[in-house]
Amino acid sequence: MLDGSSPLTEEDRRLIALTEDKLRLIVINKADLHTDTIHIPEGISISARNGQIEPLLDALNELYEQNVLKDEPVLSNERQIGLLKLARTDMIRAKEAMEMQIEPDLIEIDIMAAHDHLKEILGEVSREDLIDTLFSKFCLGK
Template identity: 40%
Template sequence: KSSLLNALLNEDKAIVTPIAGTTRDLVEGWVRLKNIPLHLIDTAGIHQSDDIVERIGIDRSIQSIDSADLIILVLDASMLHDERDEQLLVLTQNKPRIIVYNKSDLAIKEYPLQISALNKDIQPLIQEIEAMFAKHLLATKQPLLHNERQIGLFRLAQNHMENAKQAIEAGYEVDIITIDLQQAYDALTGIVHGSQKASLIDEIFEKFCLGK
């Protein structure tokens, strides 16, 4: 799992060793796949343990499963399913998930979705994630800015709103304040142009005199 997180982030975020139980706490990072921003969480492996610290990490892993939008269940392609694998399959069966088999270079048989995280051969998994979003099998909980144009317009609107706030605090004339408010409005409508969401912006600005 940790090798996969590092491969997706393209950095050595998580410690990777051959020793089971190396990851004891949540390791997090952000990555953008095309227009899909992902908040990745590498969790401790879920299994029975007598180690108090490791058990805390396992409890946090289970909590992360409950709150996650997508589970990437990483199984070992170099061995058959064991009891722990079967438990994980049951634990995640009612969640949106992708079952991926790591160590494809050591696979004992052909699996539907195979990768080699250590060799950074993870494109099949990336394609599967993108396909789930494209088919609307997954949805983010927050609206997204999809491209550089929208991000630029949002920042422009943010700057104009800050200018308007400062002008109000300084006691400037309404006409001067209106200039920045109008430009902020124009930037925001540029983001949602052609969308029904434009009515939301009208609602936000209806209390201001924008000279529309």
């Protein structure tokens, strides 16, 4: 969503360029305020403040009718994909451990690791996990 009341920022331009080959809807908000400050042919002008969102609803409906919008979940970045792969590896390890009749307490470790990775995809990270990540990724010193 772009702010239609002001010209495109460098970040806006970069995001538009990065998503050029992707399925996207470019929504230009504040249609009630802008006077042709943004020229994007495929842009959808709306005004959330005035409730003028019909063009966006129409575009979403069109995507739905074309069966572009599916019920399948989409992971939005490499980090989430990596976490899903880790969760899958944990579950495979747990399954193999069950087949080898390993102690349930040990199998639980892999299942809980998978659970934690899935929670992180959803943004459910505990404060302790966040601190551990900070210390493992960054050198915090004197």
